[in-house]
Amino acid sequence: MIYPKITESRMVFDLNGIWDFRLMEEGEVYTGEEQEGKNMLAMPVPSAFNELYNGREFADHVGNMLYRRTITVTEEMLKGRLFLRFASVAHQAQVWLNGTLLGSHQGGFLPFSFEIGKVVHVGENHMAVVVNNIVDHTTLPAGRLVRQRFPGMEEEVHNLPNFDFYNYSGIIRPVCLYTTPSTYMEDISIQGKVNGRFMWKIKASGKGSLNIRILDPEGREVYASESLSVDESGCLSGEGQIENVRLWDTKHPWLYQLETMFVGENGEKDCCGESFGFREVEIRDCHLYLNGEPIYLKGFGKHEDSPIRGRGFDLVYAVKDIALLKWMGANSFRTSHYPYCEEMLQLCDREGILLIDEAPAVGLHTGFSATGMLGGKSNKTWEILKTGDHHRQVLREMVERDKNHPSVILWSVANEPASEEEGAREYFAPLVDLVKELDPQKRPVTIVTYEGSSPESCKVAELCDILMLNRYRGWYDTEGNLKGAAALLKDELERFHLRCPDKPIMLGEYGADTIAGFHDVNARLFSEEYQAEFLKVYGDVFDALPFITGEHVWNFADFATAENIRRVDGNKKGVFTRDRKPKLAAHFLRERWSGLKKG
Ligand code: GCB
Numbered sequence: 107m108i109y110p111k112i113t114e115s116r117m118v119f120d121l122n123g124i125w126d127f128r129l130m131e132e133g134e135v136y137t138g139e140e141q142e143g144k145n146m147l148a149m150p151v152p153s154a155f156n157e158l159y160n161g162r163e164f165a166d167h168v169g170n171m172l173y174r175r176t177i178t179v180t181e182e183m184l185k186g187r188l189f190l191r192f193a194s195v196a197h198q199a200q201v202w203l204n205g206t207l208l209g210s211h212q213g214g215f216l217p218f219s220f221e222i223g224k225v226v227h228v229g230e231n232h233m234a235v236v237v238n239n240i241v242d243h244t245t246l247p248a249g250r251l252v253r254q255r256f257p258g259m260e261e262e263v264h265n266l267p268n269f270d271f272y273n274y275s276g277i278i279r280p281v282c283l284y285t286t287p288s289t290y291m292e293d294i295s296i297q298g299k300v301n302g303r304f305m306w307k308i309k310a311s312g313k314g315s316l317n318i319r320i321l322d323p324e325g326r327e328v329y330a331s332e333s334l335s336v337d338e339s340g341c342l343s344g345e346g347q348i349e350n351v352r353l354w355d356t357k358h359p360w361l362y363q364l365e366t367m368f369v370g371e372n373g374e375k376d377c378c379g380e381s382f383g384f385r386e387v388e389i390r391d392c393h394l395y396l397n398g399e400p401i402y403l404k405g406f407g408k409h410e411d412s413p414i415r416g417r418g419f420d421l422v423y424a425v426k427d428i429a430l431l432k433w434m435g436a437n438s439f440r441t442s443h444y445p446y447c448e449e450m451l452q453l454c455d456r457e458g459i460l461l462i463d464e465a466p467a468v469g470l471h472t473g474f475s476a477t478g479m480l481g482g483k484s485n486k487t488w489e490i491l492k493t494g495d496h497h498r499q500v501l502r503e504m505v506e507r508d509k510n511h512p513s514v515i516l517w518s519v520a521n522e523p524a525s526e527e528e529g530a531r532e533y534f535a536p537l538v539d540l541v542k543e544l545d546p547q548k549r550p551v552t553i554v555t556y557e558g559s560s561p562e563s564c565k566v567a568e569l570c571d572i573l574m575l576n577r578y579r580g581w582y583d584t585e586g587n588l589k590g591a592a593a594l595l596k597d598e599l600e601r602f603h604l605r606c607p608d609k610p611i612m613l614g615e616y617g618a619d620t621i622a623g624f625h626d627v628n629a630r631l632f633s634e635e636y637q638a639e640f641l642k643v644y645g646d647v648f649d650a651l652p653f654i655t656g657e658h659v660w661n662f663a664d665f666a667t668a669e670n671i672r673r674v675d676g677n678k679k680g681v682f683t684r685d686r687k688p689k690l691a692a693h694f695l696r697e698r699w700s701g702l703k704k705g
Pocket residue numbers: 269270271443476477521522556576615660677679
């Protein structure tokens with residue numbers, strides 16, 4: 107998938123701005139007709155709709171909503187091909203143009219596009235998008251739709267997430283139109299090795315010729331191919347060599363640029379560019395290596411979340427968060443629990459931040475959720491959930507979108523599934539194989555597991571290249587007793603190591619809810635002192651175990667969740683508040699990570 111960028115042959119038109127919006131009623135069907143008399147609200151695109159108007163019914167609306175706007179098309183835009191692209195619509199979109207259904211897309215965190223040159227005309231065109239935000243046993247993330255009737259009342263519908271973040275939805279990332287020539291490039295893969303070799307592959311719309319160039323970080327040409335011929339399949343791959351290559355790493359994230367020019371049979375030129383790094387990720391003897399050097403991951407599980415914007419696209423918070431990560435001496439984060447916006451990955455490429463790129467597969471457990479609302483018992487998850495096909499689709503779309511980013515060093519197929527239940531291995535083995543097959547770089551793959559999936563009961567450990575464990579000893583159990591928590595943690599990590607002696611192990615999550623400004627000399631639960639002490643105790647355990655290869659604290663910042671009795675105004679495990687002010691723990695981690703000698 108090629109990110110929409112203006113080049114010599116392509117134009118991009120921003121469709122962001124204020125659109126018309128309304129919530130749809132249950133059972134209402136959109137047929138492409140404009141309905142008169144319905145009150146439309148002003149809605150910024152991109153954004154999550156939930157917090158922009160008052161009322162619980164508005165914020166927690168379940169079902170469909172309608173977005174509308176007009177698009178003006180010029181003759182120039184119709185000379186080649188014209189595409190309409192959504193970077194993400196949470197969670198399902200049905201797109202209509204001039205009363206005709208263009209198509210639909212399932213899944214809230216990955217891009218999709220439609221070719222629209224034949225459906226639009228020069229002048230004003232009417233676009234409508236019906237967005238659905240339901241999460242259930244067929245969707246990722248997974249949830250439950252519950253219908254309830256109270257005495258003397260009409261039936262109510264509630265959508266309960268199986269996950270611990272607020273179900274922000276709508277057209278949450280940018281929308282654009284882009285043009286290409288009629289013969290064009292559909293996809294580009296590029297990867298660089300530490301010895302300066304690079305491998306590329308393009309998929310064009312048909313026969314033609316191709317020229318490729320590589321520019322170094324200063325923009326100087328360091329490689330140029332001769333003209334290569336592309337046959338009717340449109341596919342061509344090749345390799346080349348750069349001398350004195352500068353490697354991409356966390357200290358010096360040198361980026362090179364691949365420039366491709368495809369000339370179709372009709373003589374039209376299509377030019378694209380893709381930045382990439384020369385770097386290698388490898389796992390051996392229970393360690394993770396970047397360019398042959400051991401690397402220890404220091405960082406967080408995060409969310410795309412900020413006040414009012416919710417999960418809506420926000421580059422200001424993206425840049426601020428990277429600056430704070432650097433301030434802390436962190437080198438990595440996980441895109442928990444869904445693929446983040448493309449611009450965040452571009453920033454991480456540029457800033458040398460390592461990413462664990464996670465599929466939106468959270469809530470795949472019918473008996474457990476982080477908020478404790480599902481009872482805590484294993485419950486035939488793999489017979490009940492019907493997410494298999496959709497899971498394949500999101501993995502395909504994620505790898506296709508993110509494969510060229512040097513910052514992506516690992517794929518996470520899911521967070522906290524029912525990995526201890528019968529059927530887990532059968533569900534996940536083909537998914538892990540699929541990711542490996544799709545990724546040209548064959549990066550390591552993991553499935554992030556929870557406390558109920560012990561060294562004795564976990565059914566997926568052998569499928570993972572690295573074990574990522576989420577543990578809350580000292581919080582959801584053994585609360586207040588950090589010595590006991592540390593003993594349990596160490597014992598369990600050692601048992602995992604015995605089971606998988608060659609695999610690196612890292613903590614994918616550990617943390618304690620902390621109310622900013624709440625202090626106690628005795629480090630009591632919820633105090634800033636307890637959070638700092640909790641992280642210190644965990645750190646001491648990691649330092650004593652040489653097979654531990656990373657620590658990702660939960661969470662970078664406080665974030666919004668659904669309402670429930672375990673959450674007071676959201677999840678407060680942030681080391682920063684929701685508006686990014688440091689708690690005491692931020693200073694502790696800054697000191698720990700800045701001084702850490704590993705990796
Ligand atoms: C988890 C989940 C995460 C929750 C966290 C918590 O295990 O992966 O989504 O927010 O626990 O705070 O309980």
